[in-house]
Amino acid sequence: MFTHLDAQNQPRMVDISGKNITIRSATAQAQVQLPKCLQEYIRGNEILLEKGAVFQTAVIAGTMAVKKTQELIPFCHQIPIESCRFEIDIDDNFLVTINCTVKASAKTGVEMEALCGVTIAALTIYDMCKSVSPGITIRETRLLRKTGGKATQLEHPLYGLILTGGLSKRMGQDKALLDCYGQPCALYLYKLMQSYCEQVYLSARSNQWLSTPLEALPILPDQVTSVGPISGLLTAFQTHPDVNWLVIACDLMQVQAHTIEYLLAHYQEKTLATCYINNEQGFPEPLCAIYTPQAQAVFAEAYQAGIYCPVKILQNQSCTLVKPQNSHELMNINTPEDYARIGY
Numbered sequence: 001m002f003t004h005l006d007a008q009n010q011p012r013m014v015d016i017s018g019k020n021i022t023i024r025s026a027t028a029q030a031q032v033q034l035p036k037c038l039q040e041y042i043r044g045n046e047i048l049l050e051k052g053a054v055f056q057t058a059v060i061a062g063t064m065a066v067k068k069t070q071e072l073i074p075f076c077h078q079i080p081i082e083s084c085r086f087e088i089d090i091d092d093n094f095l096v097t098i099n100c101t102v103k104a105s106a107k108t109g110v111e112m113e114a115l116c117g118v119t120i121a122a123l124t125i126y127d128m129c130k131s132v133s134p135g136i137t138i139r140e141t142r143l144l145r146k147t148g149g150k151a152t153q154l155e156h157p158l159y160g161l162i163l164t165g166g167l168s169k170r171m172g173q174d175k176a177l178l179d180c181y182g183q184p185c186a187l188y189l190y191k192l193m194q195s196y197c198e199q200v201y202l203s204a205r206s207n208q209w210l211s212t213p214l215e216a217l218p219i220l221p222d223q224v225t226s227v228g229p230i231s232g233l234l235t236a237f238q239t240h241p242d243v244n245w246l247v248i249a250c251d252l253m254q255v256q257a258h259t260i261e262y263l264l265a266h267y268q269e270k271t272l273a274t275c276y277i278n279n280e281q282g283f284p285e286p287l288c289a290i291y292t293p294q295a296q297a298v299f300a301e302a303y304q305a306g307i308y309c310p311v312k313i314l315q316n317q318s319c320t321l322v323k324p325q326n327s328h329e330l331m332n333i334n335t336p337e338d339y340a341r342i343g344y
Contacts, residue, residue, distance in 0.1 A: 013075045019107040022258060023265035024148030027101040028114035030122040031139040034094040038132055045089060047129065054128045058098070059086040062121030066102055069116040079106045079113065086121065098122055099144070103265070111146045147264035155269050156244045156293060160193035160200035161236045162186055163229050163249045163287060165208065165222060170334045176202075176250040177212060178339060184213050186250045196260055197246055203232030227308045229287060234303055237296035244269075245295070249287035254329045254342060263290060268320040272298060275314065276330055277321040284319050286310035288330055 041047050047054035066084045070076045083103035090096045100117035102110040122138045129136055145154045164176040164186050171178075176186035186202060193200045202214060206221040220239060222231045229249070236245055246263075248255055267274045267290055275289035287310070302313045324330055333339050 011075070013077065014108075016077065016107040020258075021105055021107055022148045022261045023103065024106050024108070024110050024146075025101065025103045025265050026109060026111040026114040026146040027099060027144040028111065028118045028142065029100075029144050030098045030118035030141040032096040032098070032122050032125050033137040033139055034090070034096060034125075034129060035133045035135040036094060037135075038094060038129060041132065042090065047090075049128060049132070051128050051131070054125055055088045057128060058088060058121040058124040061124040062086055062098070062100055062117040065120035066100070066113045066117040069113045072116060073112060076112050077106075077108050079104050079108070079110060081110070081113065084113075084117065086117070088121070095139075096122075096125060098125075106148075109146055109148060111143050115141065115143060145267070145269070147267060148261055154244055154267065156242060157198050158196060158290075159236070159240055159243045159245055160190075160197035161203055161220070161232065161245050161247045162189050162193070162200065163203045163232050163247065164214070165204045165226060165229075165232050166251075171336065171339070175253075175333065176209075176214060178253070178333075180253050185253050186214055187217070188253075189248055189250065189255065190217055192255070192257060193246060193248065193260070195257070196264065198243075201236065203236065224303065229310055230299060230303060230308045230313075233291070233295075233310065234299050237291070237293075237299060241296050242293055244293070245291045247287060247289055247291060249332070251333045252288055252330060253333050253339075254331060255288065256329060258325070259288070259329050262325055263288070263322060266320060266322045270318075271320045272317045273314060274320040274322065276324045278330075279324065279327045283311050284314040284321055285330060286314050289314075 041049055063084050067081055070078045081104050085101045087099040098118045098121050100114045102114045104110050119141055126136050126138060168175045177184045180188040190200050201218045201220045204219050204221060205226055209215050220235050223235045224231050263274060269292055272294045273289045273291045275284035278285055298317060307313060
């Protein structure tokens with residue numbers, strides 16, 4: 001059945017009352033091709049006409065459209081917008097690119113708000129510039145990314161990697177096999193990450209999980225000498241170099257759905273990684289992070305230089321740092337005492 005039709009084929013708004021409130025974000029993009037005759041009106045990254053500053057006006061109009069989306073599209077829910085940000089650039093070929101990012105704490109996504117915003121911004125640019133020349137083309141309008149809930153769309157596909165290749169010396173047994181909500185910890189994380197990733201892998205040493213409950217899961221055996229988590233990370237980056245990687249270590253047994261959703265809501269494609277920040281020492285947490293395709297070259301260079309610590313690598317890179325909502329969810333469970341404390 002179509003979601004906007006009831007059993008009697010009558011139109012209806014989708015019922016979202018049973019959904020959880022999560023941080024939702026969406027980024028949409030529209031492009032406007034201007035004719036060369038507008039060159040004389042360009043001042044820096046703005047177009048100044050008798051009507052006023054074109055891009056500034058477009059941002060105002062686009063923001064108003066974002067807030068009125070539910071009035072324009074019949075079955076859109078009314079969403080309290082918490083953030084609306086525009087970026088407008090013009091290149092040497094007079095192609096204007098408009099990006100709109102919208103954020104809200106809601107039960108449904110804000111992609112329609114972002115798309116509505118860039119569309120009206122593009123129309124505003126057309127309206128203000130048409131007196132100079134009608135030769136203006138509004139080109140592709142598209143959704144770049146959306147996060148929040150269980151429907152995640154990023155510029156690159158999102159894959160998942162669970163790091164299970166450690167020796168678990170302090171624990172005295174394989175941490176990936178410890179009971180977590182009635183199942184091995186790695187299996188719990190695998191099922192959790194499947195809701196957000198197109199594909200999820202276990203990073204492991206060769207044949208590590210033969211004859212165990214993890215044997216049937218997709219596994220990426222280390223393809224470089226095992227020297228800690230960097231070996232699993234490099235293997236993943238090299239196996240699928242054109243994807244984003246959501247990486248979680250198997251000893252983060254208290255990670256929940258909202259832990260992932262909050263990280264996704266703050267994802268930035270322009271940085272090497274989006275990471276939680278360690279509250280006590282302020283360093284980026286490399287084993288609960290989203291890595292962009294930029295990470296492959298950086299980590300490969302560090303590995304060749306003998307730098308194996310992911311924290312040290314990230315500290316020298318541009319990263320998006322996210323303050324955790326619940327720091328206990330990022331606590332490493334390394335010893336029997338740690339495990340007993342969380343009470344599984």
